Amino acid sequence: MQVFINGQAREFDKPLDIDMVIRELGIEAQVCAVALNxxxxxxxxxxxTTLKENDRLECLQFMGGG
Structure with missing residues (x-):
């Protein structure tokens, strides 16, 4: 199954939910916002929320700083 994550095509062997993708990418959920399509x-x-073929997922991580 092909899914676009932050504009890049990624292949997965099985359907995944958003939570699984966030963990797979190593993103800390507490500092992340997600948009699906x-x-x-x-x-x-x-x-x-299960991803489907050719879905577009945008994961935005918040950072502190100054």
Whole structure:
């Protein structure tokens, strides 16, 4: 299954939910916002929002600094 993550095509052997993808990418969920096909997905829905062929996922990580 092909999914686009932050504009790059990625191949997965099985359907994954957003939570699984975040863990696979090594992103810390507490500092991340996710949009699926240009719609923001609340964190509490990540574990049961399954990605489909050619979905587009944008993962934005927040950083502190000054």
């Amino acid at each position: 240009e719609a923001v997905v609340k964190r509490e829905k990540w574990s049961y």
